Amino acid sequence: MTNPYQPPQGEQPQYQSPQQPYQQPVQPYAPPPYQQPAYGQQPGYGQQPGYGYPVAPPTNTLAIVSLVSSLATLVLGVTAIAGVITGHMALGQIKRTGEGGRGMALAGLIIGYVFVGFTVLAILFFVIAMVLGLAVPFLALLGTNGELGTA
Known part of the structure; x- marks a missing residue:
């Protein structure tokens, strides 16, 4: 018994297709050649995706000094000017x-x-109080009609 799947001896099978023959697509670019990593470096496997929050920029030191020195005015009383400067x-x-x-x-x-x-208001208050404090006895010396010593 002969094998029905084998072509008969002496004849070559002819395959005819109504379609055109298959052609390889043209590659637009060639892959880059492999490069050996430098001594002591691991070959790169790509960037790992980043997770979590982005890193915040560092805080300006003068901003911290400004806030602390302004708040220290409550205790020390004279550091507000340093806080403003x-x-x-810092800005x-x-x-x-x-x-x-x-x-x-x-x-x-x-x-x-x-x-x-x-502080400026307190200084103005004390200056006005001192002026009025000195002015009241002086006005008493003037008397009611404005003459000196008749009171």
Whole structure:
């Protein structure tokens, strides 16, 4: 018995297709050649995907100094001016370098200016009180009709 799947001896099977013959597609680029990693380096396997929160920029040191020195005015009483000065310096650096801490610098400025304002008002109050304190006995000496010594 002969094998029906084998072609008969002496004849070559002819395959004719109504379609055109298959052609390989042209590759637009060749892959880059393999490069040996430098001595002591591991071959790169690609970047791992990043997870979590992005890293925040560092906080400006002068912003921290501004806030602390402005709040220290409650205890020491004279550091508000240092808080205002360092707050302005910190805002300039933050604008230039892109560091964090703008809120702290603004808080130090606001608190410092509030305490400087309270200090100026207190000094004005005491100066006016001293002037009025000295003026009251002087007005008593003037008397009711404005003449000196008739009271």
